[in-house]
Amino acid sequence: MDAALRQFVRRRADNHCEYCSLPQEREPLIFHIEHILPRQHGGTDTPANLALACHHCNLRKGTNLAGLDPETRVLTRMFHPRLDDWDEHFTDDDGEITGRTAIGRATTHLLRMNEGGRLELRAGR
Numbered sequence: 001m002d003a004a005l006r007q008f009v010r011r012r013a014d015n016h017c018e019y020c021s022l023p024q025e026r027e028p029l030i031f032h033i034e035h036i037l038p039r040q041h042g043g044t045d046t047p048a049n050l051a052l053a054c055h056h057c058n059l060r061k062g063t064n065l066a067g068l069d070p071e072t073r074v075l076t077r078m079f080h081p082r083l084d085d086w087d088e089h090f091t092d093d094d095g096e097i098t099g100r101t102a103i104g105r106a107t108t109h110l111l112r113m114n115e116g117g118r119l120e121l122r123a124g125r
């Protein structure tokens with residue numbers, strides 16, 4: 001993956017984590033260029049398979065493709081930043097991310113978006 005492609009992904013995401021919406025400026029660790037479909041599952045370096053992710057989201061996502069909806073315990077695919085609309089699946093209330101849909105709930109839960117100080121970091125506190 002070359003520097004131009006990395007820069008393209010960062011710009012397309014407006015320097016926000018495409019999962020939890022954290023802006024890069026609030027996080028000292030440089031965000032990762034993440035494979036939406038992990039390489040382990042055949043994912044490639046094409047722009048359509050890449051997303052910008054904070055280290056917290058990327059490390060928890062790992063090679064997961066799905067998670068359990070904490071409300072129904074039904075296996076549900078992860079949020080896909082290229083195919084899904086963030087506002088359809090999540091709300092951000094002063095930094096607290098809540099899933100609006102099964103996909104949003106499963107992704108919020110799997111990535112533990114509101115744990116470990118992430119909520120405060122997003123809210124700028």
Ligand SMILES: [Zn+2]
Binds near residue numbers: 017018054
């Ligand atoms: Zn994130």
